[in-house]
Amino acid sequence: MIAESMYQELILEHYKHPQGRGLRDPFDAEVHHVNPTCGDEITLRVKVDEGKVLDVSYEGQGCSISQAAASVLHELATGSTVEESLGVVDEFTRLMQGRGQVEADEDVLGDAVAFAGVAKYPARVKCALLSWMAYKDAVVRSA
Amino acid sequence: MFDVDLIRKDFPVLSRELPGGRSLVYLDSGNSSQKPNQVIDTMRDHLAHHYSNVGRAHHTLGAESTAAYEDARDAVAAFVKAPSRDEVIFTKNASEALNLVAYAFGNPIATDERFRVGPGDEIVISEMEHHSNIVPWQLLAQRTGATLRWFKVTDEGRLDLDGLDDLVNERTKIVSIVHQSNVLGTVNSVSPILARARQVGALMMLDASQSVPHMPVDVTELGVDFVAFTGHKMVGPSGIGVLWGRRELLDAMPPFLGGGEMIEAVWMDRSTYAPVPHKFEAGTPPIVEAIGLGAAAGYLTGIGMADVKAHEKALTGYALDALGEIPGLKVIGPRTNIARGGTISFTLKNLSGDDIHPHDVGQVLDDAFGIAVRVGHHCARPLHLRFGIPATTRASLYLYNTTDEIDALARGLHHVQKVFG
Numbered sequence: 403m404i405a406e407s408m409y410q411e412l413i414l415e416h417y418k419h420p421q422g423r424g425l426r427d428p429f430d431a432e433v434h435h436v437n438p439t440c441g442d443e444i445t446l447r448v449k450v451d452e453g454k455v456l457d458v459s460y461e462g463q464g465c466s467i468s469q470a471a472a473s474v475l476h477e478l479a480t481g482s483t484v485e486e487s488l489g490v491v492d493e494f495t496r497l498m499q500g501r502g503q504v505e506a507d508e509d510v511l512g513d514a515v516a517f518a519g520v521a522k523y524p525a526r527v528k529c530a531l532l533s534w535m536a537y538k539d540a541v542v543r544s545a
Numbered sequence: 546m547f548d549v550d551l552i553r554k555d556f557p558v559l560s561r562e563l564p565g566g567r568s569l570v571y572l573d574s575g576n577s578s579q580k581p582n583q584v585i586d587t588m589r590d591h592l593a594h595h596y597s598n599v600g601r602a603h604h605t606l607g608a609e610s611t612a613a614y615e616d617a618r619d620a621v622a623a624f625v626k627a628p629s630r631d632e633v634i635f636t637k638n639a640s641e642a643l644n645l646v647a648y649a650f651g652n653p654i655a656t657d658e659r660f661r662v663g664p665g666d667e668i669v670i671s672e673m674e675h676h677s678n679i680v681p682w683q684l685l686a687q688r689t690g691a692t693l694r695w696f697k698v699t700d701e702g703r704l705d706l707d708g709l710d711d712l713v714n715e716r717t718k719i720v721s722i723v724h725q726s727n728v729l730g731t732v733n734s735v736s737p738i739l740a741r742a743r744q745v746g747a748l749m750m751l752d753a754s755q756s757v758p759h760m761p762v763d764v765t766e767l768g769v770d771f772v773a774f775t776g777h778k779m780v781g782p783s784g785i786g787v788l789w790g791r792r793e794l795l796d797a798m799p800p801f802l803g804g805g806e807m808i809e810a811v812w813m814d815r816s817t818y819a820p821v822p823h824k825f826e827a828g829t830p831p832i833v834e835a836i837g838l839g840a841a842a843g844y845l846t847g848i849g850m851a852d853v854k855a856h857e858k859a860l861t862g863y864a865l866d867a868l869g870e871i872p873g874l875k876v877i878g879p880r881t882n883i884a885r886g887g888t889i890s891f892t893l894k895n896l897s898g899d900d901i902h903p904h905d906v907g908q909v910l911d912d913a914f915g916i917a918v919r920v921g922h923h924c925a926r927p928l929h930l931r932f933g934i935p936a937t938t939r940a941s942l943y944l945y946n947t948t949d950e951i952d953a954l955a956r957g958l959h960h961v962q963k964v965f966g
Contacts, residue, residue: 408908409964417965440904440921441935463935465902466965529904 408523409466412516417466422476426459430544435536437528442468446536450544455479455487458537465529467520472533474514484541490514491538498527547852553945555581555844567915570950575727575755575888575941576919577777580841584781587840588833599832600806600823614832617839618822624842625772626763627789634788634795634822635835639754640677642773642788643721645801645825646750647681650718651689654799659748662718664690669713669720669747671696671704672931675727676924678752682721696722698931702729702878709741717747724756724772728925728939729878730861730888732756739768748794754778759857759886759943761850764789776834781841785834788825795821802827845944853944857887860942860951864889867955872896874958877937887942890923892934893958901965903938909964914957916950 425432429447436443442464449457458479460472479487493510494517502522506515520530553559556579563569571579591613597606599614615630622630636642649655651662662668668682672695686693694712697705704722713720720742725732735751742749750771756762757772758779764772771790777783790798800807800818804827809817818824845853862882868874873894879885893901907920919939922929929935940954 408912414964441926441929465904467904523908526904526908 408519408526410516410519412513413466413470416470416473416513420469420473422457422459422473422480423461424459425461426457429457429459431540433536433540433543435532435539437464437468437532439525439528440464442529442532444468444472444533444536446472446533446540448537448540448544450484450541453483453485455482455484455541460533460536462533464532465526467517467526468529468532471514471517471530474516475533475537478512478514479537488538488541491534494534495531497521498530547848547856549856549945549947552848553947555583556945557582557585559945563915570914570916570953572940572942572946572950572954573917573919574758574778574943574946575923575939577783578758578780578943579945580782580837581780581844583844584837584840588782588837591833591836596833598829610832613836613839614830617835617837617842620839620842620846621787624846625757625774625787625789626765628765629792631821632789632792632795634790634825635830636773636786636788636825637784637831638777638786639752639773639775640681640786642771642775642786643677643750643752644681645788646719646721646771646773646790646798647685648801649798650685651691652799655797657797659718659746659794660798662689662691665716666691666718667694667714667716668692669694669696669717669722671722672698673702673704673726673729673731673928674721674723674925675752675754676926678721678723679927691718692716698729698928701880702726702731703884704731704733704738706737709737713738713741713745713747715745717742717745719748719750721750721752721771724751724753724762725759725886725888726878726925726928727755727888728890728923728928728937730885730890731879732760732884732886734884735767735769755886755888758845760854770794776838776841779838779841780844781838782834784831785838787838792821795825800824800827804828848944856944857942857946858882860946860948861885861887861889863948864940864942864951864954867951868958871955871958871962873898873962877932877934887946888939889941890937890939892937893961895962895966897966899965901961903936905965906938906958906961909961910954910957913960914953916954916957918954 432447434445444462446460458476497506508515595609597610599611622633749769753772753774757774776785807827875892877890903920910916
């Protein structure tokens with residue numbers, strides 16, 4: 403079954419039990435991103451203090467991939483530095499846009515490496531990237 | 546005698562194997578249909594032995610290519626019972642056909658009163674339209690200051706005709722609605738709307754992209770002014786569509802695109818135009834695609850459109866029953882098998898009552914079972930907004946589908962519910 407390569411257990415777990423979901427105060431920036439081809443959307447807030455990400459909170463609707471990606475993002479970014487987290491975003495983006503040809507750096511990506519299978523499905527790459535692009539945008543706006 | 550097993554043998558792709566040893570269950574013909582050998586072979590033969598430009602090449606190949614291209618026009622005209630072959634205009638798709646008509650309105654070149662549009666005039670569409678029958682009319686309204694209005698859709702997925710007399714009135718210039726919805730499957734009743742349009746002197750167009758491939762369509766019997774449809778949904782190639790229009794109106798309309806072969810004579814400061822259909826076919830057309838469409842029309846005629854319709858009606862009834870038994874599945878569109886085609890869109894919940902996103906439904910159906918459906922808003926976002934949902938999963942049936950494939954879909958959906966349970 404090919405589906406197994408995309409719907410890793412870890413993705414389904416994050417989908418069923420999203421981490422850090424819900425919009426919280428205080429926050430420095432809030433962004434709203436949509437995926438026009440499928441209607442997935444996310445509202446995301448960041449709270450940053452002296453280069454450290456104190457909180458990433460979000461609310462959204464969409465497929466399991468987009469929702470799980472937001473949950474994993476929350477876990478990876480919260481508590482790390484802005485610089486570190488943007489490094490993870492870049493590596494995740496490289497993996498997602500690699501058409502399945504890119505070897506993921508597990509040391510950098512942590513749990514996000516579970517999304518490697520998604521890169522083989524061009525139609526789903528945007529689902530995985532939605533919250534991550536929103537995060538990058540929010541961090542830039544918070545500066 | 547309609548024999549689906551024999552028909553399936555005409556479509557090579559239906560017997561291919563997908564990666565991982567899955568067999569293909571193609572339930573996405575409303576998106577684009579598969580092609581039979583008869584179409585593939587006709588196109589290959591033309592490319593291999595007869596190809597040249599049409600209309601303007603004065604040699605043997607030019608004559609053969611032109612004859613084949615114009616024969617295709619005859620085949621399409623016969624397929625939709627057009628009173629005259631010259632009323633069949635080849636476009637690149639149904640969208641272009643709809644745009645061609647929309648751009649005829651409010652064009653300063655158009656002197657005919659029926660195509661004059663300005664502030665105070667009204668254009669009527671419906672909430673169940675594909676974007677291709679919405680956006681061209683929005684653009685027309687923006688260009689001219691006219692007002693865009695629309696029929697609402699009932700909870701059951703039918704056009705709400707309650708306000709017909711108010712909606713279509715003396716200010717209405719054109720009513721353009723879909724013949725068969727690409728999401729709901731609803732087949733709209735044309736006559737009451739047409740009668741009102743005639744009463745107030747408005748023109749009427751049908752987007753027949755989803756009806757012409759699936760039922761006998763007779764443009765004369767329909768009685769409307771314009772009909773748009775496309776080749777790739779009726780076992781023909783992509784890149785070729787059709788506008789049928791009443792000759793007298795086509796003659797009154799300004800050209801759409803300017804270019805080669807649409808002219809009669811050209812001076813540096815002005816031109817006169819070729820008679821229809823060539824007036825609307827600027828530039829080298831999709832020659833082989835048109836010839837392929839002619840072959841598609843011939844293929845479907847050989848099988849018989851009444852039989853195609855009957856087969857799909859039986860399949861649709863079977864599918865509505867099978868899907869109706871899946872807990873948490875909700876059909877968006879008519880649940881009774883009356884005045885509806887074989888396009889079934891639905892939402893799905895898991896057994897705990899949580900929504901499963903159509904992307905996830907489609908992905909698991911494909912990856913685990915080789916079942917191809919369409920997921921998303923199917924280029925009909927306003928209709929999804931009306932039902933308060935971002936997207937649906939859509940199974941669309943055609944002459945080559947079987948009850949076994951519907952059983953496979955039902956099994957697949959049960960599996961999806963387990964994965965996302």
